[in-house]
Amino acid sequence: MTQNTISSLTKEQILDIYNQPLIDLLFEASKVHRLHHDPKKVQVSTLLSIKTGGCPEDCGYCPQAARYHTDIEKNDLMSCSQVKAQALRAKASGSSRLCLGAAWRNVKDDADFEQVLEMVKTVNSTGLEVCCTLGMLTESQAKRLADAGLYAYNHNLDSGEEYYKEIISTRGYEDRLKTIENVRTAGVTVCSGGIIGMGESAEDRCSMLATYAAMETPPESIPINALVAVEGTPLEEQQPVTIWEMLRMIATTRLVLPTSVIRLSAGRTGMTEEGQAMCYMAGAGSIFAGDKLLTTPNPDVNKDMELFKILGITPSAPYEKGEQPVVKDEPVILNTHPEEKVKWSRPGHKIERNEAKRIRKNNP
Numbered sequence: 001m002t003q004n005t006i007s008s009l010t011k012e013q014i015l016d017i018y019n020q021p022l023i024d025l026l027f028e029a030s031k032v033h034r035l036h037h038d039p040k041k042v043q044v045s046t047l048l049s050i051k052t053g054g055c056p057e058d059c060g061y062c063p064q065a066a067r068y069h070t071d072i073e074k075n076d077l078m079s080c081s082q083v084k085a086q087a088l089r090a091k092a093s094g095s096s097r098l099c100l101g102a103a104w105r106n107v108k109d110d111a112d113f114e115q116v117l118e119m120v121k122t123v124n125s126t127g128l129e130v131c132c133t134l135g136m137l138t139e140s141q142a143k144r145l146a147d148a149g150l151y152a153y154n155h156n157l158d159s160g161e162e163y164y165k166e167i168i169s170t171r172g173y174e175d176r177l178k179t180i181e182n183v184r185t186a187g188v189t190v191c192s193g194g195i196i197g198m199g200e201s202a203e204d205r206c207s208m209l210a211t212y213a214a215m216e217t218p219p220e221s222i223p224i225n226a227l228v229a230v231e232g233t234p235l236e237e238q239q240p241v242t243i244w245e246m247l248r249m250i251a252t253t254r255l256v257l258p259t260s261v262i263r264l265s266a267g268r269t270g271m272t273e274e275g276q277a278m279c280y281m282a283g284a285g286s287i288f289a290g291d292k293l294l295t296t297p298n299p300d301v302n303k304d305m306e307l308f309k310i311l312g313i314t315p316s317a318p319y320e321k322g323e324q325p326v327v328k329d330e331p332v333i334l335n336t337h338p339e340e341k342v343k344w345s346r347p348g349h350k351i352e353r354n355e356a357k358r359i360r361k362n363n364p
């Protein structure tokens with residue numbers, strides 16, 4: 001039995017939890033949530049896209065993949081001063097964390113990474129928790145981010161290992177797990193979760209939760225996203241998940257990983273306020289704020305604050321669940337670990353949906 005999970009649950013056992021009558025599942029999840037968390041506190045994160053679009057990967061849900069023809073506005077890497085301005089805005093609007101997202105396959109030991117390290121130091125100095133989501137990461141890169149004052153690193157498993165192959169062909173599940181391990185080794189907290197509504201089964205969702213439950217230390221933060229189907233991506237025709245599916249997923253995650261903070265992430269614009277309130281009761285303890293989540297829409301932060309007021313919720317202050325990392329100001333040296341030549345995999349899973357999309361595009 002690990003510290004944070006109710007037991008080393010198998011996928012089948014988690015599926016039994018998932019499939020119980022919803023009324024019972026929600027009640028049990030709400031009880032467990034109150035044992036480990038203050039239900040009147042919700043952590044608010046702002047997600048900032050510091051480099052948008054042009055990604056070489058083929059994640060079937062993502063409008064930032066260069067190979068799909070979507071309407072997003074591409075942007076090069078932001079400057080530190082732009083990031084600082086956004087950090088101060090986020091702090092003033094009630095966020096306790098700023099998450100910096102770059103559409104990269106993996107981090108490279110180059111000038112862009114040095115710039116990101118400066119951004120991390122800058123945001124840390126504002127008193128906000130700093131999170132990054134930059135793709136795959138080596139152990140030494142994770143260590144450098146930790147030294148710059150990084151509090152959390154986001155790297156989602158997206159789905160269970162079996163279904164993952166239907167969504168992404170350009171890197172493997174093992175690569176994802178390796179990055180999470182590197183982050184953990186560097187002493188940075190882990191943010192890792194999934195997306196529902198990509199065509200996966202309940203079994204696939206539970207398989208992902210079983211992977212997290214089997215970790216020696218499960219992620220401190222687990223974002224649960226509902227797919228926002230974007231025109232031009234292979235998943236553009238997916239129907240939105242119902243609030244009942246979202247509640248079932250959040251409640252199951254709550255019971256399987258009782259101490260992790262569950263973040264109600266993408267897809268909130270499709271939910272009513274009542275639906276979101278039920279998500280908080282079922283165990284969600286965090287949201288993303290801001291009118292955009294990287295490239296997809298998100299509710300206005302004032303609306304979130306109004307709902308918090310109705311429910312008697314207050315946003316958490318930074319570092320309520322951990323200590324602010326001390327920035328170690330070391331001289332900037334490019335490529336400090338040239339010996340660390342990691343070969344991330346290129347598994348080349350064949351995804352029929354992507355193939356069909358490519359054929360349609362070439363034969364209009």
Ligand code: SF4
Binds near residue numbers: 059064
């Ligand atoms: S999800 Fe990340 S890695 Fe995948 S295509 Fe989008 S930006 Fe690239």
